[in-house]
Structures are given as C-alpha cells and as structure tokens.
Amino acid sequence: MSQVELNTSLGYLLKMASSALHSAMEAVLRPLGMTITHYSCLELLSQRPGLSNSELARGAFVTRQSMNVLLQSLERDGLVARPERAPSGRVLPTTLTAKGRRQLESASAAVRAVEDTMIAGLTEADQNRMREALRSCVTSLREDMSAGM
Amino acid sequence: MSQVELNTSLGYLLKMASSALHSAMEAVLRPLGMTITHYSCLELLSQRPGLSNSELARGAFVTRQSMNVLLQSLERDGLVARPERAPSGRVLPTTLTAKGRRQLESASAAVRAVEDTMIAGLTEADQNRMREALRSCVTSLREDMSAGM
DNA sequence: TGACTCATGTCAGCATACTGACATACTCTT
DNA sequence: AAGAGTATGTCAGTATGCTGACATGAGTCA
Numbered sequence: 461m462s463q464v465e466l467n468t469s470l471g472y473l474l475k476m477a478s479s480a481l482h483s484a485m486e487a488v489l490r491p492l493g494m495t496i497t498h499y500s501c502l503e504l505l506s507q508r509p510g511l512s513n514s515e516l517a518r519g520a521f522v523t524r525q526s527m528n529v530l531l532q533s534l535e536r537d538g539l540v541a542r543p544e545r546a547p548s549g550r551v552l553p554t555t556l557t558a559k560g561r562r563q564l565e566s567a568s569a570a571v572r573a574v575e576d577t578m579i580a581g582l583t584e585a586d587q588n589r590m591r592e593a594l595r596s597c598v599t600s601l602r603e604d605m606s607a608g609m
Numbered sequence: 610m611s612q613v614e615l616n617t618s619l620g621y622l623l624k625m626a627s628s629a630l631h632s633a634m635e636a637v638l639r640p641l642g643m644t645i646t647h648y649s650c651l652e653l654l655s656q657r658p659g660l661s662n663s664e665l666a667r668g669a670f671v672t673r674q675s676m677n678v679l680l681q682s683l684e685r686d687g688l689v690a691r692p693e694r695a696p697s698g699r700v701l702p703t704t705l706t707a708k709g710r711r712q713l714e715s716a717s718a719a720v721r722a723v724e725d726t727m728i729a730g731l732t733e734a735d736q737n738r739m740r741e742a743l744r745s746c747v748t749s750l751r752e753d754m755s756a757g758m
Numbered sequence: 759t760g761a762c763t764c765a766t767g768t769c770a771g772c773a774t775a776c777t778g779a780c781a782t783a784c785t786c787t788t
Numbered sequence: 789a790a791g792a793g794t795a796t797g798t799c800a801g802t803a804t805g806c807t808g809a810c811a812t813g814a815g816t817c818a
Contacts (some may be wrong), residue, residue, distance in 0.1 A: 466656055466668075470736060471630055471724045473743040478627035479670040480750040481620055487754065495804085507615055516765055519615075521628040526805050542771065549813055560655040575620045577753045580777045581745040586738070587619060593739040594728040601629040604726045605636065663796060675775050677798065682779085698783055699796045 472499060474597075481578060488570040494563070497522060497530055499571065501558065502564040505540060510553040623746075637719040643712070646671060646679055648720065651705065651713040654689060688712060725748040749754060 466472050481498035485496050496508060499502055500520040511519070532553065534540045539560035542552045556564070615621050634645050649669040653660060660668070666676035680703065683689045688709035689700045705713070728736055 466653070468740065469724065470728055470739060470743075471634075471720070473740055473747075474623075474630060475626055475670060477743045477746045477750075478623055480747045480754075481623060484750045484754055485620075497804085504680045512766075513768095517614045521624060522804095523806060524767075525769090525807085529804085544732070546767090546813085547620065550811095551813095571620070572765075574750075574753075577621055578750050579748045582742055586742055586745075589738055590619060590737070590742040591617065591622055592740075593731060593735055594619075594626045596735075597626045597727045598622075598629045601626075601633045601723075601727050604723075605629075605633055646774085660799095661807075671774095672776060673797075674799090675776085678774085695783090695797090699781095700783095747805075 466587060475559055484574045487518065488574055489567060492567055492570065499567045501527070501530060501534065502539065502560055503568060505554060505556045506564055509555050512551045512553060515552065633723045634720060637723055638716060639757060641716050643716055648716045650676070650679060651684065651688065651709055652717060653756055654703060654705045655710065658704050661700040665703065720751065
C-alpha cells in the first residue's frame with residue numbers, strides 16, 4: 461500500500477510535537493487568563509511595536525479576521541492601543557499599553573520555561589540542526605504553494 | 610527583557626512549520642472534499658483497523674468529543690463502520706469500509722506528495738536527526754506535563 | 759488622468775473543536 | 789464482595805477560527 465507511515469512520518473511527528481507544545485502552553489497560560497493567540501499577539505507587539513492587524517495575523521498564523529476580533533477585545537481590556545484614524549493608507553499600527561506589557565511579562569516567562577523544557581534533551585548542535593531543518597521545511601512548502609498557482 | 614526571540618525560538622519555528630504543513634495539506638485535501646481530521650481518521654483506521662473513538666481522537670490530536678462527531682458523519686456517509694453494540698466494555702471498534710478505503714487512496718497519495726515536498730531540502734541524515742529531535746521534544750513536554758500534577 | 763491590481767480593515771455567517779457533564783463498564787484494592 | 793478510581797461513548801452549550809463579502813486606500817501602467 462505504501463502509505464504514510466505514522467511512526468516515521470515527519471509530518472505526523474511535526475504535528476505531534478506541535479500539539480504537545482500547544483497543550484503545554486495552554487496549560488501554563490490558562491491560569492494567567494490568556495489564550496495562546498492572545499499571548500502571541502502581545503509577544504509580537506512587544507518585539508515589533510506598531511505592527512498592523514494583518515501583520516499580526518500572519519505572525520500568529522491566523523486570518524486577519526480572527527486577529528481583528530482578538531485585537532478588539534485586547535483594546536477593550538486596555539492591553540493594546542490603536543489610533544482612531546490611519547496615519548497613512550488603511551493600516552492601523554498597534555502598540556502595547558503599560559498594562560499589556562505587564563501582563564506579557566509573566567506569560568513570557570512561563571512560555572520560556574515551557575520551551576526550555578521542550579529542548580531539555582537537545583544539545584546546542586541539535587537545536588541548531590533542528591532550526592535549520594524546520595526552516596528548510598517551511599521554505600519548501602511555501603515555494604510549492606506559490607508555485608502551484 | 611530576555612524575551613522569546615521569535616527568529617530563533619524553536620517553539621515559534623515549530624509552530625511555523627506545522628502551520629505551513631497544515632495549509633499545504635488543506636490545499637490538496639480540499640479538492641477531494643476532505644478536511645485534515647477527516648483524512649487523519651481514515652489514515653489511522655487504515656493502519657490500525659479496529660481503533661476506538663478515543664484512540665482515534667488521541668491519534669488525530671483532537672478530543673474524543675470532536676472525533677465522535679466526525680465518526681458519526683463518516684459513518685453516515687458509509688466510509689467507516691461501527692458495530693451496534695460493544696463486543697466488550699464500552700469500546701466500539703471502528704473499521705474502514707470499501708468506500709472509505711477508496712477515498713483514502715487518493716488522499717494518501719496527495720498527502721505523501723506534500724510531505725515529500727516538505728523534506729525535499731533535507732538529506733536522509735537530516736531527516737533522521739529531525740525525527741529524533743521531534744521525538745525528544747514530545748517526550749520532554751509530556752514528562753513535564755504529567756509531572757506537574 | 760483613469761483603469762487595474764492589490765492589501766487592508768471590518769462585518770456577517772458558518773464550521774470546527776473545545777469544555778462540562780453524565781451514565782456505563784472495566785480494574786484494582788481492601 | 790464492594791468501593792474507589794479510571795476510561796469510554798455521548799449529549800449539550802460555548803468558543804474560537806475560518807470563508808465570503810465589501811469598501812477603502814495605495815501603487816502600477818497604459
């Protein structure tokens with residue numbers, strides 16, 4: 461039959477690892493009252509202040525419609541701020557408020573701990589190889605996607 | 610600040626790769642009228658006939674409630690079969706029908722092509738290392754999860 | 759200048775997956 | 789033998805993300 465062998469399939473292992481990471485992150489973020497996308501959005505804004513809704517969506521791997529809903533609730537809760545009118549074009553640059561930065565701090569530490577746990581069994585060299593392998597996978601998939609149009 | 614550096618964070622790269630794979634699989638499965646979970650369920654049943662609802666859920670990384678809903682629709686469409694009553698306990702062993710097997714064939718080929726694309730830039734050794742790294746990540750995360758209870 | 763293309767923000771409706779809850783059946787311990 | 793603990797199948801309600809659609813602003817090209 462020559463099927464996708466679950467035990468050796470890199471796709472399946474990738475999904476398994478991603479799922480395990482997702483669960484672990486959910487577990488540490490839930491007590492803080494945050495979801496993963498919620499945290500991702502704050503973390504992105506912390507590292508790249510002024511990101512637009514669409515850019516945040518791409519960075520968090522959701523649609524811009526989903527990110528828009530999230531941003532509205534974050535804005536309502538005073539964690540992020542957006543200008544009334546777009547400075548140029550339609551793009552609304554978003555920034556963290558002091559409250560948002562504060563909330564991010566504890567979450568960021570918790571997530572870092574999860575990531576440290578995840579890579580505990582890997583040497584520095586292993587980690588570098590894994591990074592390169594993952595980057596290669598992403599590039600190959602994206603090239604193929606845009607090529608097939 | 611010592612934050613989670615997006616560009617080097619293995620967690621972020623893992624999510625990115627998983628997301629890219631997810632999108633690519635969706636793209637090839639959609640024309641076949643299947644979702645990823647739908648395909649995953651059939652693939653699991655093909656390799657491990659007689660799996661229960663809960664086992665399928667774990668294998669596809671969803672809750673057993675979600676898998677139950679899916680199984681009901683697959684059963685309605687005649688792709689899988691489950692006995693009326695449990696042969697033992699409450700466990701209902703599920704099997705593929707001929708129609709299910711037929712539908713799986715084209716999907717399996719498409720998914721295999723996506724996976725081949727994904728690993729096109731990796732040598733055999735790279736792939737083996739990546740497999741081991743991913744397995745290590747999963748093990749570390751799971752140990753930590755069950756330990757923290 | 760005007761038509762075309764593209765990216766963005768946003769609204770509405772839908773699909774999918776999740777949490778909570780309950781009854782049932784097996785297993786282990788005492 | 790009986791109770792506790794665990795796993796399963798399933799129902800209901802909720803949440804989160806997605807697709808479809810539309811208007812708006814910017815860039816491109818004839």
